[in-house]
Amino acid sequence: LTGAWFFFISKMFAAALKVYVVCTVLQVLVFDPFGVPFAVNAAFLVGLVWLYTWRGGVRSVVWTDILHTCCLVGSIVLCIVFIMRSLGLTSAGVVQAVCDSPMSRIFFFEDAGSARYFWKMFFGGVFTLVAMTGLDQDMMQRNLSCRSPWDSQINIVITAFSQMAVILLFLVLGVLLYLYAEHAGLPMPEKGDQLFAVVAVNAGLPLAVGIMFVVGLISSTYSSAGAAMTALTTSFTVDILRGPKRWGEGRLTQVRIGVHVVMALVMGCVVLFFGRFGNDSVINLIFKVAGYTYGPILGMFAFGICTRRRIRDRWVPLVAFAAPLLSVALQSFVAYKYDYHIGFELIAYNALFTVIGMSLLVERRPKPASDN
Secondary structure (H helix, E strand, O other), X not given: OHHHHHHHHHHHHHHHHHHHHHHHHHHHHHHHHHOOOHHHHHHHHHHHHHHHHHOOOOHHHHOOHHHHHHHHHHHHHHHHHHHHHXXXXXXXXXXXXXXXXXXXXXXXXXOOOOXXXXXXXXXXXXXXXXXXXXXXXXXXXXXXXXXXXHHHHHHHHHHHHHHHHHHHHHHHHHHHHHHHHHHHOOOOOOOHHHHHHHHHHHOOOOHHHHHHHHHXXXXXXXXXXXXXXXXXXXXXXXXXOOHHHHOOHHHHHHHHHHHHHHHHHHHHHHHHHHHHHOOOOHHHHHHHHHHHHHHHHHHHHHHHHHOOOOEOHHHHHHHHHHHHXXXXXXXXXXXXXXXXXXXXXXXXXXXXXXXXHHHOOEOOOOOOOOOO
């Protein structure tokens, strides 16, 4: 039950952040010129995501992934080609410009105390990947929908390599957008997530390119946020409300529909919260939130898979809430005392605190009575 609640919090924040980044782009491109406030924008987009998942459930987000991916990748390639021509670069020139840019740097080995130190980022990424993919109901549902374990393994490998290719295209586009903005003398936005919208509005990107990018971005958001909303509805109904054990099929269907609506309302409120108080790029916010919320889930998983010891369950919520607080305290202490900055590897410390706390809850079974 504790794991289900932390999954709910983690997935809700991650999905809302993905919707939020699309809202920021649409706000600059579409809604600001008409004087439409951000709240209407967020309500409109979350409402469309809810409609997207209302009838189809998981099937609506599994079978349409190829179409979404094609729209998104196609829009990225079009943007790269247009910017490349506008800057007068060839394909080799794009590669050279990206390599020469300090934004393309990956390996940071100079300062082990920095949050960007390579090995800290690497292992932090490994733990985050295990938590956000292997312990995610939505991601595992895609693998469970495969016909056989072999097909599921193939799906995991193909997904990994395709994501690497798409992420590389996004990184290249990001560098080119900064180079183009500098070349055109455009003012830099306060948040990096707004850069494309600023370039599209002020630098004369072809209308077709902007529309294709927005369509690709929205379609991929429907896929990820819609899948998240479906997973949240299922997890909350089955794991938290214990619906299958409490109600019959008819009543369970009604409850699931009501929970689905509530999930959309909560997601909309979280999007508005980030719109009001968020002051960082979305990718950083996602990993920061994951470090705090997925850490206890990762710790509970590690404890469960590495040991068969029984624990006193009623104290698990206390451990799960204490672990992120201890992680924050550790992060602040080492930064102040030793100038050592914990970055995305915070999720590993969070999971470790959870494992230690659960180890303290192991039941001590009484010794068997003597034959005498």
